[in-house]
Structure formats: structure tokens, C-alpha cells
Amino acid sequence: SEADLHADLLVIGGGPGGYTAAFRAADLGRKVVLVENRPTLGGVCLNVGCIPSKALLHVAKVMDEAAALGAHGVRFGAPTVDLDGIRDWTRSVVSRLTGGLGGLARRRKVEVVRGTARFAGANRVAVTGDEGRTISFDQAVIAVGSEPVRLAFLPQDPRIIDSTGALELADVPARILVLGGGIIGLEMAQVYHALGAKITVVELMDQIIPGVDRDLVAPLMKRLGTQYEQVLLKTKVTAVTASASGLMVTFEGPAGVHQAEFDKVLVAVGRRPNGAQVDPAAAGVAVDDRGFIPVDRQMRTNRPHIFAIGDVVGQPMLAHKAVHEGKVAAEVACGHQVAFDARVIPAVAYTDPEVAWVGLTETQAKAEGIAVKTGVFPWAASGRALSMGRGEGVTKLVFDPDSHRLLGAGMVGPNAGDLVAEAAVAIEIGAEAADLALTIHPHPTLSETLGLAAEAFEGTLTDL
């Protein structure tokens, strides 16, 4: 049968990966159709991820800093929290960005179709939703993202929420359990703590933000220890029973089995790819048993005319990775000889303090038997950090001991997420310790800690 619509390039999913691919291909002259099942573009990141979480974290940060000013001679009264006002603020940020994307799509004549797409052959999809129709395509990009992992043993209860539920900010529960000590769980914990909830975090591994160097997580762990009721490590939640009074949670940890009751449980144990949901087999596209769609460096699936990008192709599930992959997929689809060739992808936990890292970590170097030498600069010696009352930060650079090339970097402290960008550039251009050490950083800024960590590596530090 005839398709209702034909696309040179069809993009499935309008998140950071999908809209980037769609816009780039349209700019290169292709007729692009973008299918998205949410009412607005922007995917998880803009609607229920990066952006609303950062808007809420901004509120939390200002509240925490205002409270901390007491120690610097300025006292504010107790804050009055208006949840409607906070929700309005968050929504206004999100809708400004998603609305902007709608305008950018129109300007490029990218046709946005609302609905859920599934493959119905190697060159067509069936779309269900408000606009049920068939779309044929020459090439396609799968950018369907991921969704929160659910734990099958948990009961169905409105008080058990995922990150999307947490961002809705329906209320501020008196006691909340955050199940999972990764980035998303810790960011939401931070927000609810600032708003007055008592927080318990439970993590299966032996540290929060598993995988990141322990010395970089330590200052965050220390601060959370003073703020939260408990941070339980090496501990498993084995059961949750719902009753009128709350959610009774059973923990199994180093100290044995214990129970505690919470008003809400936020499940943040990871995200799983949506690959299987587009019926890739109908187009002959391979998908692995976890739902990831394997791709090559040009973002091509096993079917050369079908590409996949973003969370659905693998870790790290981060918006900036999806964006860069989206650009590559669009350009390759348009005949450009390019490939995804990032040396490193930075990652940031927007907690307080922030934890950021890029490239090789010391933990990974040790596990893989790679010889490295570090340069470390403690923020206790940074005038800027001290003037912010935040001397607990650390900047660490990981170098090749022979070539002195920068291989990785990590930092913990306020604005670490902004600082890590300099290290990412340095690694991409193959910078050596001397390049960082001899670059004049503005004083007094936190960015100086990168130059000083490089000097520490070189043994030329005069400041300490």
C-alpha cells in the first residue's frame, strides 16, 4: 500500500540525539520527518531529565547557600516553600526550551509527526497515536532513548516513584528513601533535602556514584553524611510493603537485615534502552537482549541505511553524547565521510559539591594495569574556593608518566562540571602537563586548580 508520507530521512524520537540529527540533515538539504510520541520535542533531557532537574537543583543550591551564609555573618529567616511556584518556574524553563525546538523545526521545514513509530519493513514505519499513518523513508535514524529500570519486586503504589515522578514535586514527603546512589538519585535527593525532606540513600555497591575515584567522591560523601539520615552502602533492598502509614522497607547490608518506614521511595537504579520497542526486527535491524542497538563508528546499524544514536546505542547515557552522535549520523546519511571519534565524554553529578570526571580514571587505570601518575591540587589552597567557604574540593589530573600527556581528569567541588570542560579540550588536543601548567589561568578562579594540579605533577608548584 502507498505510504501517507515520504521522508528522505526519518528520525524516530525527538530527544537531544533525534532533534540534532533531524536539524542537521534538514540543513544539509534533506526532507526530514521526525516522529515523537511526547507532546513536545526535547525527549527525556528537556522534558523530564537534565533541564527540570537542573532548575530544581538551582533552587536547592540557593536555599543551601542562603542557609550557609549564617556562618559568614548574614542570617536569613526560615524559607517559605511554595511548591506551585517552584513547579511553575521549572515548567517555564522547560517550555521555553521545548517551544524553542518547535520553532527551530518549523524554520527548517522538519515535519514533526506526533505518535509512536514502529518499523513495518526495511523502508517504512507505522505511526500510532493522534496521527495514525504510514511513513516511507530512504534512510532512518533510531533515537528512541531509554526509560527508568523498574524493580519487579516492588508493589504498585503511587508513593513509589521514579525520576519523572520525583521531578513532578507532588509534595515534600517527611522521609524519603532514594534507592540507588547514582547521579540521578543523588541529584533528586539534593532537591528534596533542601525542601525539607529527611533523606536515606541506599546503594548496592561500596560507594556512591560507583566507578568514580573514591577520593573524588569522599568530599561529597562527607557532606551528605552531615545532611542525610543515612547513606547505606553495600546494602540491598529486598522488600517493600505498602500500608496506610507508609512504605516498610527491608534492607540487607553488612550489619544484617533491618527495616525502616518511609513516606516515599524514589527508585533510581538505572535506565534501560527502548530499542526493542520500535520492532527493529521488522526492518532487519539487530538489537541485543538488553535493548541496545549495536552501531559502528558512523552510527550505522547492521542495515546501512538505518542509523541509531543516543541512549539506545549504549553507555554513557548522556545528552551531550547523543547530540554528537546525532550530528555524525545525519552527516553520514548525507554522504559526508565522518565518524564518531570522541576521545573522551565528560560526566557530571550536579550534586553539592559537584563531581565531574573525563577520560581515564585512576580506578580504571588500576583495573586495566595502565601506568599513570597524577597531579592533585586540593582546593584548601585555592583562594577562590576558600572565599566561597568550600575548601573541601579537589582537582586531580591523570597523566601518562612517560609522555606527560593528559589522559583523564576529575574534580569535586562547586562548579566542577564547568571546570571539567577544560580538561576535555586538553585531552582531545593531546595536551601535556606543561601545556596546562604554562597556560595562564585567571586569578582568583577555580579554573586555576587545573593549572596548579599540572604544576603539582611537574613538581614546579610554588603555592603550597
Ligand code: FAD
Ligand atoms: P531521549 O531523550 O530519551 O529521547 C527519546 C524520545 O523518543 C523520547 O521523547 C521518547 O518519548 C521518544 N520515543 C521513544 N520511542 C518512540 C517511538 N517508538 N516513536 C516515537 N517517539 C518515541 N544527561 C546529561 O547529559 N546531563 C544531565 O544533567 C542529565 N540529567 C538527567 C536527569 C534525569 C532525571 C534523567 C532521567 C536523565 C538525565 N540525563 C542527563 C540523561 C539524558 O536525559 C539522556 O542521556 C538523553 O535524553 C538521551 O537522549 P536521546 O536523544 O538518546 O533520547
